Amino acid sequence: MNIVLLGSGNVATHLALALRAIGENIVQVFSPNLINAKALADRVDSAYINNLAQINTDADLYIISVKDDAIVEVARKLADVNGLVVHTSGTTDIKVLSTEVKHAGVFYPLQTFSRTKSVDFKTIPLCLEANEASQLELLQLLATRLSNKVYQLDGEKRKVLHLAAVFACNFTNHVYALASQILNANGLHFDIIRPLIAETADKVMADLPENVQTGPAIRQDEGTINKHLTMLADLPELQEIYQTLSDSIKLVHK
C-alpha cells in the first residue's frame, strides 16, 4: 500500500516505523517544519514535503497524525485525493474529516508514545472507524498486520475510551509524579518506589483493579489517613488530592 503520512510527532513516528517494518510503502511525509519532515522521512525511506500543495494525490491511504485542532486544516488540503483519509485522534469526530474528504476513517492507537522509547506495536489496541464497509475492511487488513488487538469502535465509544485513557495513563503518571515530589522533598530517590509501581500495574494485567485495592482508605484506617494528611500540611494541593482520592476509594468500596 502507498501511504502518505501527515505529521512528524510521537504517534506519527512510531506508526511510520511500524508500517515500514511490515513492508508498507511510505511515499511521503508532511510536516510544516521541513527538518522534522526530513528526519522522519529518512527513517522510513520516504520523500518529504512541508507544503501541502505538493501532496502526492495517488496514494491509497493518508494518515493525519497532527494536533487535534490542526486536523481540519490539513484535511481541507486533501479534498481532491481519492485514497482513504484517516486521523489518529481519540477525541476527534470522523465528521471533521468526512465533510472535507471523499473517503474518511479513524485509526486510533491507544497507547502513550515517547520520543525515545520503542514500543511493541503488536500489543497496541488499534481502534478503527470508517464511513464505508470497503474502507473499514482496508483498515482492518492493515491493522491486523500491525497489531494483535484490533477493535472497531464508533466515535462515541472511542471518546469514552480516550477519557478512560486520561485516567489510566495521564492521571496515573501524575500520581507517580506526586509520589516523586514527596520522596524528593525528603531526600529519597524515586528508584526506591519503582518496583512498587511495576507490581501495581502488573497486578491488574490478570485481575480487575476494583478487586485488588489495598491501603488505608479501603481499610477505613482513619488513624493512618489522618497521619498522612498531617504530613502533607505544607503541601495543600497534595493534601486535597489525598483527601479526594481516599474519599473516592471509601465511596466505591463502601
Place this chain on the structure above:
Amino acid sequence: MNIVLLGSGNVATHLALALRAIGENIVQVFSPNLINAKALADRVDSAYINNLAQINTDADLYIISVKDDAIVEVARKLADVNGLVVHTSGTTDIKVLSTEVKHAGVFYPLQTFSRTKSVDFKTIPLCLEANEASQLELLQLLATRLSNKVYQLDGEKRKVLHLAAVFACNFTNHVYALASQILNANGLHFDIIRPLIAETADKVMADLPENVQTGPAIRQDEGTINKHLTMLADLPELQEIYQTLSDSIKLVHK
C-alpha cells in the same frame, strides 16, 4: 537462623516463603486463627500456635507481621525473649516495639502483596531499622540474601516512603478502577486499556514521571478537558477527581 513468624496475612506469607527459599528455619508460625497458622506453617515446614503463651523463646528473630494496631499487643507477649523483634510496618514507630522488648527493629518490605500472585523478592526494597548496630548488621545480612535492594531508613523517612507508596500504589490502582468504571458504564472491557497501563508504568522505570507527562492538562487543552468534564456530568465524584488532578498537572507543569 531460627525465626518465629507472628502473622499469617499476605506480607507474612510472602516473607515466610522467601525466607524458607533461602534456607532459613521458620521454627514457629503464630496466628490467633489456628487454621491460618497451620496453613502457612505447612508451607514452610514449621510448627504453629494460636496462643502466645506457647511462644518459642529461643529464636534469633521474631517477625511481627500483623495489622498496625495489633503490633503492640503482640510485642507485649515477647518481653522475655532475647532474640531481635521486628515489625514489617511502614507507618509504625520502632518505639512501639522498643518499649516492650529487649531488642527492637523494623523490616519493612516496600511492595504490594496479593494472596495468590507470587513476587520476585530479589526486586523488593527492604527498609531496615534497629536500635543497636549489631542488630542492624544481623538484619542487613539477612536482607541482602533476600533482596538486591536493601535500605537503612529511620522511622521518619520510612513514614514518608509509606505516604509516597499510598500515591504510587493505592491511588494509582484506584485511578485504574475509575477508568474501569468509565469503560464498564459504556460497554467496553477493561482489557482494551491494559497495554496502556503497562506502558505507563514501564515509561517511569527509566525516567522520572515529571519528565514524561502527557495528556490534555499538560497541553492546556481546555477544549478536551471541558468535553471530558461534560461526559462525566452523571458521575460527579469522577468529575471532581478529573478537575482536581487536571488542575494539579497544570500547577506542577506551569
